[in-house]
Amino acid sequence: MSIRLGKIARWRWKKRQDWPHRRRRFCRKVAKISSGGWRQQSSSYWRILETTYSSIGASEQIFEMMNRLPCDQFLVQGIKLQRLMGHIQFVDVSFHYPARSMMPVLEHLNLSVKANEVIAIVGLSGSGKSTLINLLLRLYEPCSGQVYIDGFPLKELDIRWLRQNIGYVAQEPHIFHMDIKSNIGYGCPRNINQEDIINAAKLAYAHDFISSLPNSYDTLVDGNVLSGGQKQRIAIARAIIRDPVVMILDEPTSALDSESEHYIKEVLYTLRNETTSRTIIIIAHRLSTVKAADRIIVMDNGRIIEMGNHEELLVKDGLYAKLNKIQADVF
Ligand SMILES: Nc1ncnc2c1ncn2[C@@H]1O[C@H](COP(=O)(O)OP(=O)(O)OP(=O)(O)O)[C@@H](O)[C@H]1O
Numbered sequence: 137m138s139i140r141l142g143k144i145a146r147w148r149w150k151k152r153q154d155w156p157h158r159r160r161r162f163c164r165k166v167a168k169i170s171s172g173g174w175r176q177q178s179s180s181y182w183r184i185l186e187t188t189y190s191s192i193g194a195s196e197q198i199f200e201m202m203n204r205l206p207c208d209q210f211l212v213q214g215i216k217l218q219r220l221m222g223h224i225q226f227v228d229v230s231f232h233y234p235a236r237s238m239m240p241v242l243e244h245l246n247l248s249v250k251a252n253e254v255i256a257i258v259g260l261s262g263s264g265k266s267t268l269i270n271l272l273l274r275l276y277e278p279c280s281g282q283v284y285i286d287g288f289p290l291k292e293l294d295i296r297w298l299r300q301n302i303g304y305v306a307q308e309p310h311i312f313h314m315d316i317k318s319n320i321g322y323g324c325p326r327n328i329n330q331e332d333i334i335n336a337a338k339l340a341y342a343h344d345f346i347s348s349l350p351n352s353y354d355t356l357v358d359g360n361v362l363s364g365g366q367k368q369r370i371a372i373a374r375a376i377i378r379d380p381v382v383m384i385l386d387e388p389t390s391a392l393d394s395e396s397e398h399y400i401k402e403v404l405y406t407l408r409n410e411t412t413s414r415t416i417i418i419i420a421h422r423l424s425t426v427k428a429a430d431r432i433i434v435m436d437n438g439r440i441i442e443m444g445n446h447e448e449l450l451v452k453d454g455l456y457a458k459l460n461k462i463q464a465d466v467f
Contacts, residue, residue: 209274214294220301220381221251221286222415224272229281231267231438241267242438244281251286252413254404254428256420258459259435265419268435269384272417273302285382300325303380307387307419309371311362316346317353320373332377339406340373341399342366365399372403383407385418387425404428423463432456 224247231242241264249255257265270276271283274290283290290298312319320333333353337343345366349355362370375383387400401424407416408428420426427446434442434449434456442454449456 209295214297215288215292216294216297217286217288222249222381222413223251223286224249224382224415224417225284225287226268226271227282227284229271229278229283231271231276231278233267233276240438242271242278245438245440247433247440249415249417251415254408254416254418254430255433256418256426256429256431257433257435258420258426258456260455260459263435264438265435266386267438269304269386269417269419272382272384273304274298300378301381303375303378303383305368305371305375305383305385309367309374311357311367311370313357315351315354315356316349316370319357319370320353320377322374324374324377326378328377333373336373336377337370339376339403339410340369341403341406342369342373345369369399369403372400376407380414382415382417385416387419387421398424401425401428423460434459 226245226247229242229245230240232238232240245264245268247268257268259265267276271278272290274295277291285293285298312322314322317330317333320336321328330353334343337346337353346353346355349361355361357370372385375385385400385404400422404416404418404425405428407414418425418429420429420432426432429445431443431445432449433440434454436455442449442452442456444452450460
């Protein structure tokens with residue numbers, strides 16, 4: 137037995153001695169493969185190496201991200217108001233993106249949105265609608281002027297608290313690879329149960345289509361299970377469940393089917409008539425949603441050029457009337 141163990145030990149020792157040669161041989165193989173000389177080698181070997189290389193590259197980026205520090209906004213503890221009403225003011229706000237300092241995006245913009253008001257922002261592509269929302273979410277700071285909420289400059293408020301009070305539905309909302317109920321409850325800061333999820337889905341006009349799915353709220357969102365309009369309604373339910381005081385909806389520019397368009401309009405009417413007070417801002421591209429707003433803000437080249445309700449703006453016969461006519465012609 138001891139002779140056998142001794143043999144094994146000697147064999148291992150020899151292998152270890154041989155290790156630098158093996159390593160050199162391996163490196164030569166890698167170099168050959170990288171230069172394309174060994175493509176005829178077994179394809180699985182080639183694939184494994186390729187995957188290993190790309191994984192090493194990806195993991196470097198992940199570690200870089202993990203080492204990044206949060207920006208100053210998150211390091212400062214700002215004011216948390218006892219109760220937020222949702223009165224928003226942009227006072228003489230000018231802004232350009234850091235990457236394009238010579239190109240002003242917003243110029244001396246003034247806008248006041250009352251608490252509980254539903255406003256629609258319309259305008260040609262690139263007029264600065266999303267930028268206005270970016271400033272409200274504090275994704276960027278104005279270059280001059282100030283944004284206030286309930287009379288407090290945004291930069292004095294606690295950013296986490298502020299964002300907890302704002303519900304934002306992006307143009308192309310991200311739906312996660314998990315079941316529908318987890319998608320609706322995702323990121324909600326309070327404890328929620330199945331009833332809360334169903335109520336939010338009902339308010340977002342998503343309950344009926346979810347219930348018709350084979351696994352209802354437990355359906356895994358995978359591939360093309362949901363249409364664009366259904367995804368949007370799930371994202372609206374996700375925003376509603378947080379019960380935000382300010383709700384921002386960036387309506388998709390891509391063609392929604394008329395059924396989904398109808399539902400989004402209904403969601404707006406429902407949210408408006410709720411007992412909870414809520415300020416709603418919608419970047420609108422469709423007539424039906426624009427008509428549901430209390431006030432329409434028309435933007436052009438970073439400025440507000442018209443303001444009023446649908447009828448008032450039609451009488452003005454300006455850019456809104458023109459956009460309105462173009463859309464009516466298209467339909
Ligand atoms: N991150 C950015 N960096 C540099 N410029 C940007 C950035 N985001 C937007 N812009 C520019 O700012 C201007 C206003 O863009 P913004 O997205 O606010 O317009 P919009 O009215 O929302 O357009 P759309 O209706 O197409 O979404 C555009 O000229 C755009 O190219």
